[in-house]
Amino acid sequence: MKKKIIIAVLLCIPFISILLVIVFRGVMLPTNEEIIKSLKDIKCYEANVEYIIKNSRGEEREDTVQYYSKDKGVRVEFGEDIVKVYKNDGIQVIDNISNSDYVIDKSLDVLHPLAFMNKILSFPIKSDSLKQDQEEWGDTVYIQVDLELFLDxxxxxxxxxxxxxxxxxxxxxxxxxxxxxxxxxxxxKDFKKVKQIDDSLL
Structure with a gap:
């Protein structure tokens, strides 16, 4: 009887080992596709985000602080003067210069939401564009993926x-x-995943 138990245990060891390797790889070493999907599914984060807009007049830079909640919306602070809160039904603009507060249609700002993870990753990924590299951002090993914007x-x-x-x-x-x-x-810059965003910000 003991021999049968020992044989059964020995036969189970390879299967358990393979199962542990699969689980470990999925948690500790996710694929590039899994990393991109995890960003799309991220619940909340805070970050400093710089926009560099290029046009015929040169470059325009905007430094923002962003508070992102996948379920509640996104708050973008443009310094102390302007705050925009992006929600499904529109964009609330808090103008501290003129001391006014109003809502505008989402279509009036398609540029700033391109930084929001759920927005940028809602666009289709170009076929065969996902790859790994280390040229564009110094010594950082990064994943690169191209998305078709379809914004007219x-x-x-x-x-x-x-x-x-x-x-x-x-x-x-x-x-x-x-x-x-x-x-x-x-x-x-300073991208931080957080458990939740304070309701008062959104």
């Missing part, structure tokens, strides 16, 4: 998202026009 705006045609593979956080986004020229760069 020739200046916002394709977005290339860069994700830090080790930390599984976005590094930046480069947006190209229909001629392949980059017209917008979005740089993420």
């Amino acid at each position: 705006n020739e200046h916002l045609n394709i977005a290339r998202l860069f994700v830090d593979k080790k930390n599984r956080t976005p590094i930046g986004i480069i947006v190209y026009n229909k001629d392949g020229e980059d017209t917008l760069r979005i740089i993420f």
